[in-house]
Amino acid sequence: MPFGQGWGCRGRFKECGLKWTQTRQAVIDILSSKGGHLSAEEIFLEVKKLLPGIGLATVYRTLELLTELGIVRKFDFKDGRSRYEFVAGKEGIEHYHLICRICGKIIDYETEADKDADPLKDFKKSLSEKFKFSIERSDIQFFGLCERCKGLMEKKD
Amino acid sequence: MPFGQGWGCRGRFKECGLKWTQTRQAVIDILSSKGGHLSAEEIFLEVKKLLPGIGLATVYRTLELLTELGIVRKFDFKDGRSRYEFVAGKEGIEHYHLICRICGKIIDYETEADKDADPLKDFKKSLSEKFKFSIERSDIQFFGLCERCKGLMEKKD
DNA sequence: GTGGGTGCAAACTATTTGCACACAG
């Protein structure tokens, strides 16, 4: 099932005078169906199953394009590679991460679609006013220990 | 003035069986006196003024060590290089950044030393409970427009 | 048909590592 089209991506492409190609659709499909936080290489390997001829460079170029269009977001979880996440259709939803520093597990925390639901709303507002800075995007990660790794740590002591 | 010693770094080194060398002191001095958010290369160039023979690899090794010791913190501002900030003596102080996506200006926001002063305290607590995840470090950046660049953008329209 | 899109290989950049030598303890 072509998720990419379902999310109106194809329309977005046309608007911008961009071509709708197999590779672009495949990258979007992988990101929207597999979900999670895939690295460029992981996406490349997945797409390769559908389109064996694809090149890694194309994946990077596609991901950059999709990031500019706001269809995916690029995250840095400090493991030396960027990770990409499908965010089309989630406008107004804030997206925070909890990352376990031992096992690397990533927990997603998403706010409700309603802007007022953002628990950081007031904080952002006060920052904006204090520094006369208009916040467009937040990049918020919490590093620590997940339940499982915390348990393992305690046993060791 | 050897700031590095002033912050008790030398003591920390001894405790850990690490040697107190000219290079390490110089890196700490630069970071603590210059302040800001320096990249490895910027630090390297500064240290070179004091110790012309230093190598970039040593700067990286020193920064990694200092990060482990909690003397500096490593940040990612999405410009393709890591940035380092002196944080010794600031335990319990949270440190957030506002980054202008046009001019790259970085505004620091630091909480008071008092843990309760952290505006994100309640949010972190609710996250911890909800996901049974113990948060050790936050990595919080807000991207947007600084006052000046916002003004310039508006004029253009 | 034509210009944007793609694969490939080479280039690039930040960072890491191997090794012989240097110097703090």
Place this chain on the structure above:
DNA sequence: CTGTGTGCAAATAGTTTGCACCCAC
């Protein structure tokens, strides 16, 4: 003296780019 720390050069890893060819429009 001994082993940690260092400089240098080479290696690595993720990402980007140049170029000739290809295909969506």
